[in-house]
Amino acid sequence: MKQKSSEDKPVEATLLTEFDIHLFKEGKHYHLYNKLGSHLMEYMGTKGVYFAVWAPNAESVSVMGDFNNWSKESHKMRSRWDNSGIWEVFIPEAKKGSLYKYFIRSNNGYEAEKGDPFAFSWETPPHTASMVWDLENTWKDKLWMEDRKKKEGKAQPYSVYELHLGSWKRVPEDGLRSLTYRELAEDLPKYIKEMGFTHVEFMPVMEHPFFGSWGYQITGYFAPSSRFGSPQDFMYLIDKLHQEGIGVILDWVPSHFPNDMHGLHYFDGTFLYEHADPKKGFHPDWQSYIFNYGRNEVRAFLISNALFWLDKFHADGLRVDAVASMLYLDYSRKEGEWEPNEFGGRENLEAISFLKEFNEVVYREFPDTVTIAEESTAWPMVSKPTYIGGLGFGMKWMMGWMHDTLEYFSKDPVHRRHHQNTITFSTTYAFTENFMLPLSHDEVVYGKHSIINKMPGDEWNKFANLRTLYAYMYAHPGTKLLFMGAEFGQFSEWNHDSSLEWHLTEQDRHKQIQETLKELNKIYKDEPAFYEKTFSHEGFEWIDINDDENSIISFLRKGNDRKDDVLVICNFTPVPRENYRIGANEKGSWKEIFNSDDSRFGGSGVRNNDKVHTEDIAAHHREQSLSLTIPPMGVVYMKKD
Known part of the structure; x- marks a missing residue:
């Protein structure tokens, strides 16, 4: 490839080898970003920029930029001889930060100024030029990358915070x-x-x-x-x-x-x-x-x-x-x-x-x-x-779970007993895929309301429902995703043209939702039963799916070790249940490790004692059982003591 430099000397340069072209044509070149686009380089002692673009049906291509007064003629590219459709040129006048576009004249008469599909940087919109840049960087995340490698293939918690920059x-x-x-x-x-x-x-x-x-x-x-x-x-x-x-x-x-x-x-x-x-x-x-x-x-x-x-x-x-x-x-x-x-x-x-x-x-x-x-x-x-x-x-993403769960929680609790299948159906297919449970940005726009404003009732009930939703979500098999603002119960729908309503976090109820999420994230990471077998039916066991009259469900989450089992009871009505009997697989004592109705989360403070012992009373097809206090509109996690 030849191109006149500012000294009017021929300059030849290319980053593309014949093997690159072969792989590109075969669709097997997976690192094209190292070859196509604009790249700072030195050739024959001359510093400049190598440009390469794929435009197989062009009659001519040139690079126009701030280094040549946006001339469409002064820096023409050469079409490679290998029928790859790639055009290339080395331009000594270009440098890091140079703005440019490709002027493409097609063999059908079409003309256009195009940005570089492989550019590492662009002008800030509404401007549309590409920018010559490099990706040099000194990373300081070695420990993270090494730890990531060690965790490869191992079960681990994914609690994801979705964010719009x-x-x-x-x-x-x-x-x-x-x-x-x-x-x-x-x-x-x-x-x-x-x-x-x-x-x-x-x-x-x-x-x-x-x-x-x-x-x-x-x-x-x-x-x-x-x-x-x-x-x-x-x-x-x-x-x-x-x-x-x-x-x-x-x-x-x-x-x-x-x-x-x-x-x-x-x-x-x-x-x-x-x-x-x-x-x-x-x-x-x-x-x-x-x-x-x-x-x-x-x-x-x-x-x-x-x-x-x-x-x-x-x-x-x-x-x-x-x-x-x-x-x-x-x-x-x-x-x-x-x-x-x-x-x-x-x-x-x-x-x-x-x-x-x-x-x-x-x-x-x-x-x-x-x-x-x-x-x-x-x-x-x-x-x-x-x-x-x-x-x-x-x-x-487990879109069916998301749809059913939000539909169920939008109903007045008095009617939920008629819709028990809506909240339990997801477990019939929960292990057919490696599911992530999303409450994403798509659910809080276009008149769908914020997550908290999907909840029925007055303010107390909205917040109680929201805590119950999150506690149920974290206990359900699958990894988790929550869109920004939902973690403190933002009332408004998301608006990309403004900030989240951070002033709300100065109010107790919103702070308490944050505290609920902090605790759920901590338990999720600390309790292996919530993530070790999250994609396997071996990590889940129903205790009672049929108590639609009280709108209560109960199940076990299981890890690799039986001592890590967590018993989860969800009450989807604002009615507390005293002496509620739950079947247990074996004798022993259990302790409450989480209660969404805890007063520090804004709840009414209905809790169980430090330890609850099993009794020789059969329940739910099990010889042992526990007598528990189930809080109103709340979720309880119990673990063997």
Whole structure:
């Protein structure tokens, strides 16, 4: 490749080898971020930037930027000789921080100024240029990364705090602007640690032009949003979280991308990243474009992107958005708006193949991380290994549990006895997948009300119901996820344009909800019965599922050792129950280790004595039983003394 430098001397440089091109064409190059895009380098003693972009249907491509007065002609790229469709050039005038775009003239006459799909940084929206940057960083999370490796394959608690970077906290003194990555690094790790969550999950941090998309309409897949700082600033935030023992899960969106003209859409004058056929390539719900999972280069782009965040940013997991929309050709489409696969079915075979490959590659290269599917249908074996026919995810969001639970809790307690099956049904399929229980951002927007305002009754009952909901959730099999603001009972729906209502945490009832969550997170981590067998039926045993008259359920959670068993009793009405008999598997004494009606949580203080001994009275098909006091609208955890 030759390009005139400022000294009018020929300059030759390339980062791409023939093997790179072979892998790229095969769809097996999983580290494209090291090769494509813009990279600072030195060639023949000259410092500059190497640019490489995939645009196979372009007639010409040039780099326009602030280093050449945005000229469309002065720095033309050369098309490689290997039919890869990659264009490249070395530009001595460019440097770190240079702004640029690709000017693409297609062989069909189309012209466009495009951002770099592999750029590590972008201008802050609404500006749309890419920025030359590097990913140099001195990490200080060695202990975390080593510990993560040691825990690989072992059962561990996942208590996840879902967070939107732009609206967690804002700065009133500065026009209510969002916190920067570095400001978040001062406040967030301390708060997450104090609350006891094991992980934070960031809604999409990748660069996106429209703030109101919450990050789900991405143009810069390889760049953290510059709204909050530089890539190194985001690394600093992750590093600080790791140093406090907190894992980081990133929301990842391989399902669709927006039609912004500086983005991936119609990139080289053709449908390059997306399907040409709108029946496969256009998403009617989100007015966005669907990746062509059958194209090798697109698969390599997406899998490289997944690995990029695990590799360069030390992310501990990826939550994959909208998996259901990828799996079904008829997703959100009417008859005549979709075409069946080669076997006449509605399954998107290319997307299925892609998801399997994505999971295989992630777990091969980063086996101590996790992938989590947001999948809302009954698709089988989402979180089972690919070698037995699964999609290969580590976990799947339990959307059925979320829907049924919120529906049940929205009912007046007097009517709940008619809906016992709603709150117990989830255990009939709880072990078909590795489930995560989500109370996510989707449940507190668009008129659905905040979590606490889904609860019926007056203020006391709303808070009692909320404590009961959380205590039931933490005892239910599966890992946990809670959206920000729900941990202190924010009354308003989430608004991405403002801060959470932190002033509420100065009020007793909201503080007490925080205290409830702190205690639940502590017990969740301290009690092996709650996480060691959370994905297995061996970790769960019903005591009584049938007391619909009192709207009470009781069950055991089990760990690897029987002494770790925890007995859970949930009372979904505001009526206390004295001398309530619960069957026990063996003789002994039990002690109360948690009571959501504890006065320190804002409850009425109805508790059991320090020790409760079994009696030789049969109950629930067991020879022994306990006589307990069940608090009103409360959940009790009991453990063998």
